[in-house]
Amino acid sequence: MNYDVIVIGAGMAGLGAALSAQEYGAAVLLVEKAPFAQRGGNARRGSSFRASYGDMARLQPLISSFGQLDPAAVCIPPYSDDDYYHDLMAVTQGEADPELARTLVEESFGTLQWLKTLGVEFELxxxxxxxxxxxxxxxxxxPIQVKGGGESESLSAALFAQVEAKGVHVIYEARVRExxxxxNGGVIGVELDDAGGPRTVLSxxxxxxxxxxxxxxxxxxLYLGPEWERAKVRGTPYNTGDGIRLAFKVGADKAGDWKGAHAGMIDSRAPDVLSNNRAVRRxxxxxVIVNTDGKRFFDEGEDFEPLLYAKLGRAVLQQPGGIAFQIFDQKVRDLLSPYYKEATRVVASSLKDLAVQLQIAxxxxxxxxxxxxxxxxxxxxxxxxxxxKCTRGITPPKSNWAQALDSPPFMAFPGVCGITFTFGGVRINPKAEVLNTSGNSIPGLYAAGEVTGGLLYHHYPLGASFMNAAVFGRIAGEHAAKSE
Ligand SMILES: Cc1cc2nc3c(=O)[nH]c(=O)nc-3n(C[C@H](O)[C@H](O)[C@H](O)COP(=O)(O)OP(=O)(O)OC[C@H]3O[C@@H](n4cnc5c(N)ncnc54)[C@H](O)[C@@H]3O)c2cc1C
Incomplete structure (x- = not known):
């Protein structure tokens, strides 16, 4: 079997790369490790895309639904390329690769428009x-997500429909081994195992x-630290670093934050591996959030929550027993996300009773x-x-939205660390070419999405991982298709 382009992994980056390569005339094989019923990787349940849309007037044509909201009552602040770049640099403490970051930002809006042409619908x-x-x-x-949110699986459904309609050949339960x-060191194909046994495919x-x-x-x-062994996995069970290992074997360089990961606080009773949004407590x-010693350890109001929640999981993992409790009173009950309705919780009419039930002194x-x-x-x-509305004179502070907890009954939601994805990976340039340890591109090898490193350090702004995978998946597909 020969193809022009082989794409390994059918999540956001892989679906984008396959469709982009196909648009440039390539015959494409898309190899996916998961069975058909679990296809889509982490992209199956994700929803938010971060793009520099400029202003509301530019964004509006992309939005197919305002849901129940009156468009005139919606306040969406402007968001320029520079705003996006600034947010990315702020959360990554200035370490994001500037070239990759600029490419992400500048291609973000066009990539949303491209996804819309592929049948992906967006809403507020x-x-x-x-x-x-x-x-x-x-x-x-x-402000935007795919229609119906992550649980609707509308993103991967739309992209798989395109892949099938456009004749990309997809094989499931297939694992690339080499x-x-x-x-000359260029990559010319893969060895894989699937239902038909081991085989070699050239490209x-x-x-x-x-x-x-x-x-x-x-x-x-090994990379994140010993305590991460016990983290629950919020994403797909199939992302086990295969592509990173394969790339290292052909000389790829590593890049990015190998100690970093996107990890939120998820319901303490969530399964050890799950792929959904419902268990995340945002x-x-x-x-306020306290640990089993009854102490706060995190600035709950440091920034808008989308710029904050993905580093909370790490902070929780570092607490005694790796568990913490979000505590609210009745004043804010209506501000809690709907997912809190089904959450593990403890309710008490006094802080003392709450503490007893939580086994805190x-x-x-x-x-x-x-x-x-x-x-x-x-x-x-x-x-x-x-x-x-901040606190003064306590450590850690709460920098915004600090209100007294004084309206019982009090509610506490226990949560633990749930890892979504990792930040370290293989080094690429803005053309999505994989670079070797001398800084030269490895002919015929491209990479996109979580398998790459260099963009995210320490933390992530909500929606930037999808955008990273979509932007560089699209670029990788184009350059792979043009490869000689
Ligand atoms: C519940 C949830 C919600 C999320 N929400 C958001 C969000 O709102 N916004 C955002 O920006 N990000 C979100 N994310 C993260 C985002 O989904 C991922 O970072 C994004 O999908 C990355 O794309 P990817 O293609 O690199 O990886 P994936 O989409 O995970 O795809 C990787 C694919 O590779 C396959 N694979 C692995 N090894 C092999 C192999 N050896 N051979 C063949 N195939 C292989 C896997 O099975 C998988 O299908 C969310 C993640 C989860 C789990």
């Missing part, structure tokens, strides 16, 4: 908005799109909350903006 993300009076506020950069190299180019190593406990332990800016929790309540600046509360 109901989970990101906050109602203040008669208006609905969105944080800058994060990359084949020519005498002009190969695109690695096989995700990160989040589902491999040994690699997590309303913490409206309350009552006096410790009471002291933490009393100090917290006393430290709050006299500034109006406004969940729609960074309101500056």
């Amino acid at each position: 993300n109901p989970k990101q908005t906050v109602r203040v009076g008669d208006s609905w506020y969105y944080p800058p950069g994060g 990359l084949l190299s020519s005498d 002009k180019a190969v695109v690695l799109a096989s995700g990160g190593f989040e589902a491999d406990a040994e690699m997590r332990k 309303s913490f800016p409206h309350g 009552p006096e410790a929790l009471e002291q933490t909350i009393e100090e917290f309540n006393r430290s709050i600046a006299d500034v109006p509360f406004n969940p729609g903006i960074k309101d500056g």
Whole structure:
């Protein structure tokens, strides 16, 4: 069997690469490790895309539905290329590769438009908005998601429909074992195992799109640290670092933050491996988070939640027993995400009772909350903006949205670390070419998405991982198709 392009992995980057290569006239084989019923990788359940849309007028034609919202009541702040670049550099503490970051930002809006031509529908993300009076506020950069959200699986459904309609050949339950190299070191195909047994498939180019190593406990332990062995996996069980290992064997360089991962706080009773959004607890800016000692350890209001939640999991993992509790009172009950309705919880009419049920020393929790309540600046509360309603004189501070916990019954939601994806991977350039340790491209080898490193360090802004996979998947597909 010969193809022009072989794409390894049928998630966001792989589907994008396959469709892009096909558009440039390539005969494409898409190899996926998961069975058909579990296809789509992490992309199956994700939803938010971060793009520099400029202003509302430019974004609006992309949105097929405002849902229940009156468009006139929706407040979406402008978001320029520079805003996106600034957010990316801020959360990565200035370490993101500037060339990759610029490419991501500048290609982001065009990539959304491209996805729309491929049948992907977008809507305003109901989970990101906050109602203040008669208006609905969105944080800058994060207003849109795929129609129906992650649970609808509409993104991967649309892209697989295109792949099938356009004649991309997809094989499932197929695992690439080796990359084949020519005498000059260029990649010329793969060896894979599937239902038909082991076989060799030749091609002009190969695109690695096989995700990160989040589902491999040994690699997590080795690169992220020993405590990560016990992290729950929020994503697909199939992203076990295969593509990274394959690339290293043909001389690829490593890049990015090998100690970094996207990890949120998820329900303590969530299964060890799951791929959904329902278990993630993201309303913490409206309350406080304490550990089993009854102590706060995280600035719950440091920034808008989409710029914050993916580093909370790591902070929780570092607490005693790797568990923590989000605590709210009745004042903010209506601000909690709908997923809190089905969450593991403890409710009590006093902080003392709450502490007893959580097995926290009552006096410790009471002291933490009393100090917290006393430290709050006299500034109006406004969940729609960074309101500056902060604490003073306590560590860690809460920098925005600090309100006293004084309206029982109190609610506590126990959560643990759930890893979504890893940040370290193979080094690429803005053409998605894989680079070797001398900085030269490896002929015929491209990569995109989680399998690559260099863009994300320490943390991630909501929606940037999909955009990373989509932008560089599309670029990889184009250049792979043009490969000689
Ligand atoms: C529940 C959930 C919600 C998320 N929400 C968002 C969001 O709202 N916004 C956002 O930006 N990001 C989100 N993410 C992250 C985002 O989905 C991923 O980072 C993105 O899908 C990365 O694309 P990818 O193609 O690199 O990896 P994936 O989409 O995971 O695809 C990798 C594919 O490679 C396959 N594979 C692995 N090894 C092999 C092999 N040896 N041979 C063949 N195939 C292989 C896997 O089975 C998988 O299908 C979410 C993730 C999860 C789990």
